[in-house]
Amino acid sequence: MKLLKLYAVLLLVALVSQVGLAQESGKVFTAGAMNEMGRTNFKPQVWLDTLPDKSHLFGMGPYDRMKGEIMVFDGKPFYASAFEEGRALVSQSWDIRSPFFVYANVSEWEAFELSGDINTLDDIQNKVAAIAKKNGYNTEEPFPFQIIGSFDTLTTHIVTPRSPDVEGYRADVKQQVFSFNHGIGSLLGFYSEKHQGIFTSSRSYIHVHYLSDDQTFMGHLDKINTAVNTLTLYLPAKPKSYKTGLRVNDTDFSKGRLGNIQKLELKDLAKFHGHLCDGLVVGYLALQQALLKLYPDGIIDRTNTRIISKPSPCLTDAAIYLTGARYQYNSFYVSEDINGLFTVQRMDNGKTVVVQMNKGVKPEAIDFLGAKAIKGELSPCELDELKAMEDNFTEQLLQTDPKSNFTVSDLTDFQWEPILKNDFSKTDILNKDTQKCSR
Numbered sequence: 337m338k339l340l341k342l343y344a345v346l347l348l349v350a351l352v353s354q355v356g357l358a359q360e361s362g363k364v365f366t367a368g369a370m371n372e373m374g375r376t377n378f379k380p381q382v383w384l385d386t387l388p389d390k391s392h393l394f395g396m397g398p399y400d401r402m403k404g405e406i407m408v409f410d411g412k413p414f415y416a417s418a419f420e421e422g423r424a425l426v427s428q429s430w431d432i433r434s435p436f437f438v439y440a441n442v443s444e445w446e447a448f449e450l451s452g453d454i455n456t457l458d459d460i461q462n463k464v465a466a467i468a469k470k471n472g473y474n475t476e477e478p479f480p481f482q483i484i485g486s487f488d489t490l491t492t493h494i495v496t497p498r499s500p501d502v503e504g505y506r507a508d509v510k511q512q513v514f515s516f517n518h519g520i521g522s523l524l525g526f527y528s529e530k531h532q533g534i535f536t537s538s539r540s541y542i543h544v545h546y547l548s549d550d551q552t553f554m555g556h557l558d559k560i561n562t563a564v565n566t567l568t569l570y571l572p573a574k575p576k577s578y579k580t581g582l583r584v585n586d587t588d589f590s591k592g593r594l595g596n597i598q599k600l601e602l603k604d605l606a607k608f609h610g611h612l613c614d615g616l617v618v619g620y621l622a623l624q625q626a627l628l629k630l631y632p633d634g635i636i637d638r639t640n641t642r643i644i645s646k647p648s649p650c651l652t653d654a655a656i657y658l659t660g661a662r663y664q665y666n667s668f669y670v671s672e673d674i675n676g677l678f679t680v681q682r683m684d685n686g687k688t689v690v691v692q693m694n695k696g697v698k699p700e701a702i703d704f705l706g707a708k709a710i711k712g713e714l715s716p717c718e719l720d721e722l723k724a725m726e727d728n729f730t731e732q733l734l735q736t737d738p739k740s741n742f743t744v745s746d747l748t749d750f751q752w753e754p755i756l757k758n759d760f761s762k763t764d765i766l767n768k769d770t771q772k773c774s775r
Contacts, residue, residue, distance in 0.1 A: 362572030364478035364526060368397075368436035371533035378402050378498065380433035384413055387439070390430070394480050394524055395439025396545045397535075399432060401502045402495045406434055407524060407545040407554050414547060416554040418494040418512035419504035426554050438526050438535035438543065440480045444573035446471075450483070450564035457560065461542045464527055468571060478528035485567035487523075490516045492546050492555035514555055521548040523557060575735040582624055582658060584636045594639060600658060609653045613764075614702070614726040614733070618693060619654030621738045622677045626691040627658070629744045630682045637682075642667035642752065644679040647760040651677055669754040679747060688750040697741045702726060710763050717773035 368381030378401040387393065395408040404417035416426045448467050454460055460483070468475050493513050497505040525544040526535060536543045544557040580602040588596040602620050606612040627636045638660030645655035647670045655661065655678060661668035667683075676692035705722045708714050714722065733741065 362440050362442045362479060364438060364440045364480065364528070366436070366438050366531070366535055368434070369534045370436050370537070373398070373435035376435070378435045380435055382437050383431075383433045384408070384437070385430040385432075389441055392441050392443040393439060394442055394482075395437055396524060396526070396543065397434035397437035398495055399434065401435065401499065402497050403502060403504055404496075405494050405545060405555055406432060406437070407547055408439065409522065409524060409547055414551065414554045416494050417504060418496060418514075419506075421512070424494055424512070424514060424553055424555065426552060436535060438478075438531075440526075440572070442480060442572045445482065445570040446573045448569045448571065450567050450569050453561075453563050454567075455561050457540065457542065457544065457557065460523075460525065460544065460560065461527070461540065464525070464542070464569065464571075467569060468527070471571070472574070473571060475527070476529060478526060478531055479572060481525050481527060482570040483523040483525070483567055484570065485520070487519045487521070487560065487567070488517070488562035489560070490519050490546060490557065490562075491559035492516070492553075492557055494555045513558070514553065516548075516553075519546070519548060521546060521553075577734060578737060580620060580624065580734070582627065582636060583634055584638050584658075584660070586638050586660065594637070597635060605654060605657050608657045609650065610764075612730065613650060614698075614729045615648055615650030615764075616654060617730050617733050618698075619648075619651040619677065620658070621733060622691045622693060622742045623654055623658050623680070625738055625742045625744050626678060626680045626689050629689050630680060630687055640683050642681050642683060644669055644671050644674050646670070646674065646677055647672060649762050649764045663754070663756070666754060670757060670760065671755065676745075679750070681750065681752065686750075688747040689744050690747050691742055691744045693742055694740075699725065699729060702729060706763075710761070710766055712766070714767075715773075716771050719767060719770060720773045 378398070380400060390411055393408050393411050397406050399406045399415045399417065404415055406413070406415045408414070412428060413430050413432065414426055414428055415432050416424055418424045448471065450463060452463070454463070464481050465475055468479070473479065491513065493511040495511045496509050497503065498510065499505060523544050523546055525542050527542050528536060529541050532538050532540070545554060546557050547554045582600045584598055584600055585594060586596045586598065587594055602617065605616060605620055609616050628634065630641070631637065641659045641661060643655045643659050643661045645652045645668070652670060656668060659680070663669055674690065676690040679688065679690050681688040702722070702725050705714065705718070705725070709719060709722060
């Protein structure tokens with residue numbers, strides 16, 4: 337029972353971690369669906385105070401059982417109601433719920449100029465899509481956007497309850513309309529070509545809310561007519577991708593001279609290994625840091641390097657491929673007893689380093705579920721969930737400065753004492769015959 341509880345807790349941690357990693361890149365998440373809420377009498381599907389990460393959160397949806405609108409803007413949760421004719425009330429609280437909600441965490445935005453007037457919501461949709469495509473964004477994936485400035489005219493609405501048992505209900509009133517001239521504020525939108533009926537209407541790729549600059553009004557945008565000379569479009573800043581190439585020096589033929597300088601990329605190692613995975617990326621980036629400390633000029637002499645690796649299939653393949661080391665030439669062996677991931681030595685001067693992954697970098701749930709996978713204790717669908725966690729960890733590693741994830745330390749008085757041990761388990765093939773997830 338204790339093991340089952342621990343497994344459940346770690347699985348929850350893993351899923352939260354997966355969400356967190358993806359959110360760093362502005363990934364869009366949804367709860368509930370626009371086209372389902374009427375069938376469930378607008379039953380709330382998410383409490384906002386249960387969202388795992390509220391920092392730099394942006395989101396929108398109806399408030400409670402159609403009691404108004406919700407808009408979270410940079411971690412501030414606004415909700416608006418219009419129970420009285422001609423009057424809107426805006427408040428802030430995380431203790432609110434929604435029948436459908438779309439959201440993303442975005443810590444950095446990139447500004448773009450807009451051109452041409454905006455006379456319809458379709459104009460917003462087309463301009464956002466065109467600028468996103470031009471600047472390398474993948475418009476096949478959903479993303480949030482902002483338009484900030486002064487708007488000539490805006491028409492918005494705030495929904496009102498549909499059922500007499502809900503606070504604020506008025507017969508035959510489903511929404512209140514509010515119009516503004518020269519409104520200063522922010523439009524928050526979500527763009528998607530694949531979520532019609534989920535968080536956009538069936539005839540649009542965008543869902544947009546308006547928040548006034550003084551935060552006294554917030555509502556769903558219906559109509560717009562404005563010049564764009566005072567407006568700026570913001571899209572999520574694209575995640576940084578750190579260089580993974582290593583320059584290596586080899587001989588120029590089977591009996592040749594040193595001087596054949598090549599560049600080894602992560603994709604080359606992935607072909608050698610058979611697939612790209614988080615362990616391979618860990619091995620690549622860790623060795624990159626270690627080798628660059630041994631060869632500060634940036635050119636790694638693969639005829640002058642030897643290495644000890646932990647027995648992981650990913651780490652050993654990274655060690656062999658990147659350093660050129662081999663057991664039969666007394667330049668490579670495997671040991672579970674080393675402190676870090678690798679111990680690497682430069683043979684000409686004896687300089688030796690050990691490289692470790694820093695604590696807290698890798699989600700604990702990946703190792704926990706990985707151990708269960710090695711024992712054959714994960715179902716096909718749980719294997720898929722583990723893969724998704726590892727893929728998100730891979731993405732995080734490639735978007736983070738390796739210096740913050742790995743520590744390279746000098747190792748003094750190191751003795752090279754190779755051992756032969758050939759009974760390690762090749763863990764990346766143990767589940768090769770498992771059936772696919774059928775759900």
